[in-house]
Amino acid sequence: IVVTQSPVTLAVSLGERATINCKSSQSVFSSSNNRNYLGWYQQKPGQPPKLLIYWASTRESGVPDRFSGSGSGTDFTLTISSLQAEDVAVYYCQQNYNTPPYSFGQGTKLELK
Amino acid sequence: QVQLVESGGGVVQPGRSLRLSCAASGFTFSSYGIHWVRQAPGKGLEWVAAIAYDGSERYYADSVKGRFTISRDDSKNTLYLQMNNLRPEDTAVYYCAKDKLETSGYFQDYWGRGTLVTVSS
Numbered sequence: 001i002v003v004t005q006s007p008v009t010l011a012v013s014l015g016e017r018a019t020i021n022c023k024s025s026q027s028v029f030s031s032s033n034n035r036n037y038l039g040w041y042q043q044k045p046g047q048p049p050k051l052l053i054y055w056a057s058t059r060e061s062g063v064p065d066r067f068s069g070s071g072s073g074t075d076f077t078l079t080i081s082s083l084q085a086e087d088v089a090v091y092y093c094q095q096n097y098n099t100p101p102y103s104f105g106q107g108t109k110l111e112l113k
Numbered sequence: 114q115v116q117l118v119e120s121g122g123g124v125v126q127p128g129r130s131l132r133l134s135c136a137a138s139g140f141t142f143s144s145y146g147i148h149w150v151r152q153a154p155g156k157g158l159e160w161v162a163a164i165a166y167d168g169s170e171r172y173y174a175d176s177v178k179g180r181f182t183i184s185r186d187d188s189k190n191t192l193y194l195q196m197n198n199l200r201p202e203d204t205a206v207y208y209c210a211k212d213k214l215e216t217s218g219y220f221q222d223y224w225g226r227g228t229l230v231t232v233s234s
Binding site: 037039041043047048049050051054055060090092094096099100101102103104105106107 | 148150157158159160162163170172173174175208210213218219220221222224225226227
């Protein structure tokens with residue numbers, strides 16, 4: 001499964017909404033459990049990735065509620081409702097459908113405008 | 114608290130071998146699948162390999178299949194990645210990461226800080 005993110009770079013002002021898109025080459029939805037096998041990660045410079053969202057829309061414990069995930073099948077979105085300075089990072093989506101390989105998107109660099 | 118600590122990285126010549134280790138603590142190691150993910154300098158994340166919680170299944174990216182071997186020693190709470198016939202394009206920071214859910218292989222909630230492997234003559 002190939003995962004494609006857009007845009008590659010995104011510049012957003014503090015307090016504004018940021019939207020990152022992720023598209024998979026085939027559906028990552030399982031009708032057996034009604035779940036989408038899609039996760040979102042945040043990576044800041046010099047740090048390992050951090051899991052933000054799993055099952056496409058479930059926020060990981062401790063992640064601020066300004067982060068939300070949506071979508072189903074092949075099209076997904078990560079939304080930051082009100083950008084904070086600490087949200088500047090690279091964001092990756094990853095599909096975890098069926099068995100590995102679990103491909104990542106190429107990443108979206110989120111910057112301050 | 115959950116900790117994953119990678120080691121074994123370094124500079125190695127093309128065609129040579131290297132073994133990475135990932136020491137785990139703070140959780141029941143034998144109940145979780147573990148992954149290796151790498152990141153070339155200035156590039157994105159690339160999933161490399163995974164091993165099931167019980168070692169029954171192992172998976173590899175096409176780019177490393179036949180050259181890398183993932184294994185685990187539950188008595189030592191340690192994951193390994195044996196890397197043979199290394200190529201310059203294997204140069205990257207290698208992270209180990211545990212699955213979020215027990216006995217299932219989905220989403221990685223804890224990551225180590227990584228170990229740098231440089232393949233160069």
